[in-house]
Structure formats: structure tokens, C-alpha cells
Amino acid sequence: MTDTRTTAAHGGAIGLHGIKKWFGTFQAVDDVTLDIRPNEFFTLLGPSGCGKTTLLRMIAGFELPTEGQILLDGADISSLLPNQRPVNTVFQNYALFPHLSVAENIAFGLKMLGRPKAEIGTVVNDMLRLVHLEGRGDNPVTQLSGGQQQRVALARALAPRPKVLLLDEPLSALDLKLRKSMQMELKRLQLETGITFVFVTHDQEEALTMSDRIAVMSAGTVRQVGSPWDIYDRPAERFVADFIGETNFLEADVVSVSGSAARVRLSSGAEISASFPADAVPTGSVTIVVRPEHARAGAPTGMSVLRGAVHDIVYLGTDTHLHMHLDDGTTFTVRQQNARSGHCGFSKGDTVGIDFSDGVAQILRD
Amino acid sequence: MSRSRFDIRAQPGFGFITLFTFFALYLPIAALVVYSFNGAESLSQWGGFSSRWFVAAWQNSAVQDAAIRSLVIALWAAGLATVAALMAALATTRTAPYRGQTLKYALINQPLMVPEIVTAVALLIVFSRIKVWTGYSGLGYLVLAHTAFCIPFAYLPIRARLESMDLTLERAAADLYATRWKTFRHVTLPLLRPAVIAGFMLAFVISLDDVVITEFVKSGGQDTLPTYMLGQLRRETTPEINAIATVFLALSTVLVVIFFFINRKKQ
Structure with missing residues (x-):
């Protein structure tokens, strides 16, 4: 050798x-x-x-x-x-x-x-x-x-x-x-x-x-x-985000841009920070992506970034996928790791709050 | 193995038809072989067992000459036809399909489609002119004529093999630093070998067997074994030709068996 x-x-x-x-x-x-x-x-x-x-x-x-x-x-x-x-x-x-x-x-x-x-x-x-x-x-x-x-x-x-x-x-x-x-x-x-x-x-x-x-x-x-x-x-555009893995697309409006991060307002009214491709400084209305495993579902609170109703629950062994309809009608998936055995804690029709950390959202070029 | 009701072997009359077909195919040949050991002077009257006609044929210098001539022509014709067929097969399978491809196959296989007697007459006319111009009247004409009608028989098995061959193998050879010639020599040809041998064998047997074209093209004293036998039939016929035919049969059977085993060992 x-x-x-x-x-x-x-x-x-x-x-x-x-x-x-x-x-x-x-x-x-x-x-x-x-x-x-x-x-x-x-x-x-x-x-x-x-x-x-x-x-x-x-x-x-x-x-x-x-x-x-x-x-x-x-x-x-x-x-x-x-x-x-x-x-x-x-x-x-x-x-x-x-x-x-x-x-x-x-x-x-x-x-x-x-x-x-x-x-x-x-x-x-x-x-x-x-x-x-x-x-x-x-x-x-x-x-x-x-x-x-x-x-x-x-x-x-x-x-x-x-x-x-x-x-x-x-x-x-x-x-x-x-x-x-x-x-x-x-x-x-x-x-x-x-x-x-x-x-x-x-x-x-x-x-x-x-x-x-x-x-x-x-x-x-x-x-x-x-x-x-x-x-x-950090997918730069819709095709890449869609082709690699599963992802959630959300419509948002750019509020401000500073350095390599932007503040955007979601349809729920919440403001989050998001990164963007270096060659495309975002303005106006944009599409952002959030990976299902970067989001968390929990009881809805005033602090929740998004709110939605559980539409379907898919058990995958290692994970559970929660498919939701947001208040504005778009679909959103949360992937929850099955860290412990047993039921995921949600039922169809439950209203849940969705959170994700600052910076996991990515603004697409197109 | 259980026979289903729809098994062809269970159909009424299957056994009879099979037997009849086998008799039709092999009874005449069996009769020929038996009568070649006939001691009598007559072709079809049995006069006791004897191998005298084999001895007679063996000692007949005309038979010897014709046999050697047949083998020489068949070797040359089969060899040349196989080389030509190999090149034709490579050229016709290494292109993307296009209009007129079937026409090209038809042109290569012309000897299979044009009645042999037509070709024979045509060759007679052309070769007799050439003989006048060049003064040459050797075996070359027969070799050339035999090569031409042997090509399709060599071409068909080689083309079939090439069509089923994985082209990425040649691409892989080129990728591994083989020039075109080395690719042919180390990859294409070894993979084609069984088909090339089969093609050569078919061409050889077809050449050995030919009567019509040979009869028209040969000059005086250029009898091959089949044309010699045909000539004998017109005079007094003795069981000698039975003996020759039997040897002929044995020879081609041995050839086919040898080639079969060569092929099987390679694979």
C-alpha cells in the first residue's frame, strides 16, 4: 500500500x-x-x-x-x-x-x-x-x-x-x-x-x-x-434547493440588508435573518428556503415564527415528517428526529407553532 | 419434466411427422453410404460388400487432382471472403443507423438473392473477355468467383456477433491507451474469434460444394470434385462416385466437428 x-x-x-x-x-x-x-x-x-x-x-x-x-x-x-x-x-x-x-x-x-x-x-x-x-x-x-x-x-x-x-x-x-x-x-x-x-x-x-x-x-x-x-x-436557486434533499419554500419581503445577511418579513409577520448568494443582493419580494430538519414544531406561542395545522404525519423510523398547512395556505414540512421511542406528540389537525434559528433560512437568486 | 397439454410434443401426429422428416433427411444419405460399399458395377444393384470403389477412387488421378483443386480453391476463397466479410461487418455496424443501410446489407448479400445461374452466366461472359485480354486462365478466376459468393456466409455470423458486442469495450480499450489497431487486435478480434471461425467454416463448406458457378467459370482441366462427379454422371456411372461422395461427407462432417470443438473450447 x-x-x-x-x-x-x-x-x-x-x-x-x-x-x-x-x-x-x-x-x-x-x-x-x-x-x-x-x-x-x-x-x-x-x-x-x-x-x-x-x-x-x-x-x-x-x-x-x-x-x-x-x-x-x-x-x-x-x-x-x-x-x-x-x-x-x-x-x-x-x-x-x-x-x-x-x-x-x-x-x-x-x-x-x-x-x-x-x-x-x-x-x-x-x-x-x-x-x-x-x-x-x-x-x-x-x-x-x-x-x-x-x-x-x-x-x-x-x-x-x-x-x-x-x-x-x-x-x-x-x-x-x-x-x-x-x-x-x-x-x-x-x-x-x-x-x-x-x-x-x-x-x-x-x-x-x-x-x-x-x-x-x-x-x-x-x-x-x-x-x-x-x-x-446555501442553495443559490430554486432548482438546486429542490434537487438536493427536501426543502420548504416561503415567500418573504426584504426589510434590510447588512453585510452578508438580510432581514426578511414572512407572511406571518415575523421577521427573521437570512443569508443570500454573494452575487445577488436581494430586494423586494423573494423566495426563501428552510430545510425541514432546521425547523422545530411546538405549541403555538406569540414568539412562533410560523403557525400551521398538521395535515399529515409520516413515520420514517429515524425521523418523523410533519406535513403542515400554514395559515397563508403554503405547505411546510418539519423533520423531527425520533430521539425517544413512542409517539411524536402531535395528531392530525393540531395547530402548531414553527420555529427556526436565525441564519438557517437562505434567500434564492430567482 | 411434466408435459403440459399444450406441449408441442403432445400434439397428435408429432411423432409421425418427426420420423418422416428424419427419414427424408437421412435415408438418402444412409443409402449413399451403404451403396458406396457396393461390390457390383452398378449404382443401385447390390453386389456384396466391398471397399473396391474407395480404392479405385483413391488411385484415380483425376479424382485426386479434382479433390486437391477443390481444397485449394476453398481455402483461398474462404480466407479471402472472411477477411472481406470482417471488414464489411466492421464498417456496417460501427455507424449510427441511417437511410439506405438495408440497401447496403442487400448489396453485400447479393449472392444470396440473385439466382446462382444468373451470376454464373454473367461471370462466364466477363471472365472470358478478361481471359482474352490478359491471356491468364489459371485458378484465379475460380478463387475470385468463389470468394464473391462466400462473402455473405462469412459476413452474417460476424455481423451478428458485432451487433451484440458491447461497444464500450472498444471505448474502454481506447481509454486505456490502445491505438485503433491495438484495440482491434487485443479486444475486438479476440471477441469476434468464434464468429470469424464460424464464418470461415461456412464459407469453406459452401465453396467446396459449389457446382453451378464453377461449371461455368472453369477452364478446361479445372474440374473441382463436384464438377468432376457431375461429369462422370454423363458417362458410364460406377459406384466410384458413391465412394467419393461418402468421403466428401466424412470430410465435411469431420471439419464441422473440429470447428465446433475449437469454438467451444474458446468460450
Whole structure:
């Protein structure tokens, strides 16, 4: 393991500058500019058809951008063939070579690069150890389980020590338990190898768990880039807030702005402080978001920020969701952790007061 | 295994039809094999068991020449047809579907659709002109003609295999630093091998068996085994041709079995 770490190539930086991609009359990617830093775990997150996989394929070289430049450590690689780019891919269906053994699959890239046999043998053994497949080198890949095939695909892509590893929804074919453990595994591999990972997924939880930074995409454009915390707690716009997790949207009026926080008045008349995206100083009427777990429900008092009636109670094991109709008719959900066993303390039709701490509310750009 | 009422094997007449079909298919062949051991001079009158016609055929230099010629032509034609079919299959499956694709398949498979006798006459005309111009009258014409009608038989299994092949495998090879040639050599071709062997085998047997085109294209003294046998039928017929046909049958059966086992071992 140690030699893998000491000889690991340093992760490369990817620069995407003004990337556009047309397939006939369909625009898959619309003017994307992104900087992916060396050694980071970067995730492209979005619904299917948002252009995230097309973007990944352009970095790999399987598609050429219609417009724009792709830089690797500052050098333009836009027009290089896939085999000329020091970038490897883990495919969604793994794409293991069925006529080759586990070891031959892992050795493929190094063999194509013309590395000496002895070096290939050493690296293959290192890789087998890295992905916990010691002693499986001679097995045919067709006899492995889904999780094991996944590990071979990873080892095969890591063996030539690429500057960047591209992962195209690699966990989507695995069952939930295996997916969870592979998430940890991927994160470990990324830290151990120091290779830049670019990960494509439509699974927001996967993105939040593993990433250093996330780019949320929609309809061929990047909507927001930031740390998992930024994306979840400080969504800049409705699409991002809606796509990541569950959320409550409330209409509000801006009362004052000072520094990075604003005072807003809710329909209930209560005034709260809220943060806003750095590039959009809010004025007039705005939409704010509050995550269900950031709100608390209790007996209504004069101090309650909002008031509503319980409309539905959904028990989820770890949490209970209280769905409410506010006095002004909008719906609002509170997620309450089931810290103790037993009933949540509310019944359908109860009138409740809702509170949340200052600063948990976020003003959207649009 | 319990037979349901709707199992085809439970339908009335199933057994009879099956037996009849098997007799129709194999009785004539069985009769041929039996009569090749006929000791008499007659084709169909039994005159005791003997292997004399095998010996006669073996010692007949015309039979030897024709047999060797058949094998040489079949090897060349099957080899060339397989290479051409492989290239055609790669070219026709590596593109997005487009208008006119079916037409292209039809063009490649022309020998399956145009009656053989038409092609035979056409080749006769063209080749006789070329023979006059070039003065060359060797086996090349037969090899060329056989290659052409063997292509679809080699093409169909290779195309079927390519169509079911996962294209991301080639993409993965390219991603792992393989040039196009290396991708073909290390990924595409090994995965196609069973289909290539099957295509070659089919083409080989089809070439070995051909009568019509060969009859029209061959120059004097270029008899293949089938055309030699046809020629013999026009003169006095002896059970010698039964013996030749039986050897022919044994040879192709052995070939098919060998290829079958090669293929199975690879997978």
C-alpha cells in the first residue's frame, strides 16, 4: 500500500472553458466553465439528460466539444484522442474485457503503454491489494460478483496512474448496502492515490457523502458549484434547493440588508435573518428556503415564527415528517428526529407553532 | 419434466411427422453410404460388400487432382471472403443507423438473392473477355468467383456477433491507451474469434460444394470434385462416385466437428 502512495502521480487540474456541445439540433452542454482542482473529489450532479455524462465523455475524449477548450494542468487536450490523454474512466457497466482474466484486465493500460513486464506485475499486485482482490488475479472476470467487477474496473483504471480518474455513475448497478461501502471505498482510494476524481451521479446523497466539491447541473448548464455544505445549506436557486434533499419554500419581503445577511418579513409577520448568494443582493419580494430538519414544531406561542395545522404525519423510523398547512395556505414540512421511542406528540389537525434559528433560512437568486 | 397439454410434443401426429422428416433427411444419405460399399458395377444393384470403389477412387488421378483443386480453391476463397466479410461487418455496424443501410446489407448479400445461374452466366461472359485480354486462365478466376459468393456466409455470423458486442469495450480499450489497431487486435478480434471461425467454416463448406458457378467459370482441366462427379454422371456411372461422395461427407462432417470443438473450447 505504501509504495502506491509514494509513487502516486499527483492529481491533475481540469479546466473547462466555455464548453458547448451540440448533437444535431440538441444542445447537450451549454457554455460550461469549471475549474477542477488537483487532488479533489469533484462531483457532477444532476438529473438524467442534464449533460453531466456528456461533459465527462468530453474530458475522456470520447466526444469532442463543439466549442470551448479542455485543459489538463494548463495544456489544451481538447483535440487529443482518448488514448493520448492521461485520464482513465470507470464505466457505468464496468466494460471489463470478458476474454481476459482479472490480472490481464488490470494490466491492459500498462501493456498498451509498453511498460516492462516486471513493472506491470508489480503494479497489478499492488492494485489487487488496493481493491482487496488478492489472489483473484487469475480468475475470469465473468465469474465475479457485481461488487468485485466494480473493484476490477477501478483497479484497471487506476493502474496506469492517470492524472484524473473519471467515474460515470459507477455505483448505480450495486445494491444499497454495497453502494454504501463502495462510497467509503472510493473516498479512501482517492485519498490514498492522490488522483483527482471526477464523479458523475444523479444521486444527491452519494454526491454529498463523497465530494470535496459539487457542481449541480441542469439542462446543459452548471447551476451552482460548492462544497456539499454550500450546496445543501446555501442553495443559490430554486432548482438546486429542490434537487438536493427536501426543502420548504416561503415567500418573504426584504426589510434590510447588512453585510452578508438580510432581514426578511414572512407572511406571518415575523421577521427573521437570512443569508443570500454573494452575487445577488436581494430586494423586494423573494423566495426563501428552510430545510425541514432546521425547523422545530411546538405549541403555538406569540414568539412562533410560523403557525400551521398538521395535515399529515409520516413515520420514517429515524425521523418523523410533519406535513403542515400554514395559515397563508403554503405547505411546510418539519423533520423531527425520533430521539425517544413512542409517539411524536402531535395528531392530525393540531395547530402548531414553527420555529427556526436565525441564519438557517437562505434567500434564492430567482 | 411434466408435459403440459399444450406441449408441442403432445400434439397428435408429432411423432409421425418427426420420423418422416428424419427419414427424408437421412435415408438418402444412409443409402449413399451403404451403396458406396457396393461390390457390383452398378449404382443401385447390390453386389456384396466391398471397399473396391474407395480404392479405385483413391488411385484415380483425376479424382485426386479434382479433390486437391477443390481444397485449394476453398481455402483461398474462404480466407479471402472472411477477411472481406470482417471488414464489411466492421464498417456496417460501427455507424449510427441511417437511410439506405438495408440497401447496403442487400448489396453485400447479393449472392444470396440473385439466382446462382444468373451470376454464373454473367461471370462466364466477363471472365472470358478478361481471359482474352490478359491471356491468364489459371485458378484465379475460380478463387475470385468463389470468394464473391462466400462473402455473405462469412459476413452474417460476424455481423451478428458485432451487433451484440458491447461497444464500450472498444471505448474502454481506447481509454486505456490502445491505438485503433491495438484495440482491434487485443479486444475486438479476440471477441469476434468464434464468429470469424464460424464464418470461415461456412464459407469453406459452401465453396467446396459449389457446382453451378464453377461449371461455368472453369477452364478446361479445372474440374473441382463436384464438377468432376457431375461429369462422370454423363458417362458410364460406377459406384466410384458413391465412394467419393461418402468421403466428401466424412470430410465435411469431420471439419464441422473440429470447428465446433475449437469454438467451444474458446468460450
